[in-house]
Amino acid sequence: MNIPGDLLYTKDHEWIRVDGKNAVVGITEFAQKELGDIVFVDVDTEGESLAAEETFGTIEAVKTVSEMFMPVSGTVDEVNAALADAPETVNKDPYGEGWIIKITITDDSAMQHLLTAEAYKAIIEG
């Protein structure tokens, strides 16, 4: 299972790549495998300010619908437009081309609750 060491994770299987106040958010390799073929990524929160753990969008596989949650509080600056026509990119490259949103972190107090790669690995291997 690919769990890059330079990212932080949530127990809900989002990852976040933090670069100062900016960050990119996606779902993990484990999450995309569990979901199976992803057929629709529905994010309509662009421009909105959301609190940590608030829903920022929905990801749909053939048989399931899952919500995606903000790892930290922030403003949704950009949604990965390429996923509209190629949602399967999330399956193929969840940490790269399959990123979901870019955000500006407005309050990093939730950062301390995020999981390291090691801690996340422990959770999914439960």
Place this chain on the structure above:
Amino acid sequence: MKKTALNKVHFATGGKMVPFAGFEMPVQFEGVNAEHETVRLKLGVFDVSHMGEIWVEGPHAFDLVQHLTTNDVAALFDGKIQYSCFPNGKGGIVDDLLVYRYNTEKYLLVVNASNIDKDWNWVNDNNSFGAKLTNASDVTSQLAVQGPLALEAMQKLTSTKITDMEYYTFKVIEFAGIKDILFSTTGYTGAGGCEIYFKNEDAEKIYQAVLEAGAEFGIKPIGLAARDTLRLEMGFCLYGNDIDDTTSPIEAGLGWITKFVDGNDFVDRDKMEKIRSNGPTKMLKAFEISDKGVPRHDYEICDASGNTIGKVTSGTMSPMLKKGIGMGYVTSEYGKLGSEIYINIREKLVPAKIVKLPFYKG
């Protein structure tokens, strides 16, 4: 939880196993979209051993089957199959099924796994005709080999000519070296192909033979998730979703298997004739999402103002069309081809249009 004779094989070949209709069944192997496409373009093999098999035999076999099913059993000939349903005495549906005619004193009824007990009780409770009944569900295995290359590939396993068999016919043949195998040109995918019935003890041998014969054509094992997306792309009803104890076959668009002909005095005929002559108040209709979105079972169907006018009974993202497709019951004013309806997806009204079936035309 029941297991089919191929349970271990599915685990060994990477099947993701889930509970379904009381059985542990493979929901997917490599991935539902890839499996779906394999069946549409080449061929795939499904373990459908969970399906039920009820034999009806004896001098009164015809009378019982004619009474219990909406289709006209008299229209069958030896070796011919028809799709049908059991009305439930209240105008609803006990189950949908296939009726195989061996001869006028021997029929095979193939029913849904989730309804085997209910069907068996129903058939017995209505057997005032005195037909001989056998529930062979637990001893019978079934494979569906589906796709445009299925018959050509399966021809390698038998000396009986099968590639020219008409749709919905069957033969009892020697197959993969085993005698008395029921081979029918049926299936619920709209992709063509066959279904093969045999004893549980022959399951592994036949499954391996099918995979080997199909290898050069690109055969792959297919899970139940793709079976569902394949049937929905054709607009075929799924019992428990699109039809159930409360829906009439007339409302479900199954008028074509409800035959009001002389000599077909089936259960609820009067109720169904009344619905047909008065015009059904609601109809199962097919729709396509106009832009983005995936309709799903139980989502509300709404008018432009957001008033609920029905419910989605089946919905998915079509793997071939890459569009949200679905079915649901709506009143006749919204059921016309091209009518604009809306699906309530997470409290958003997503526009959709009533379309003709099948969704996927090949």
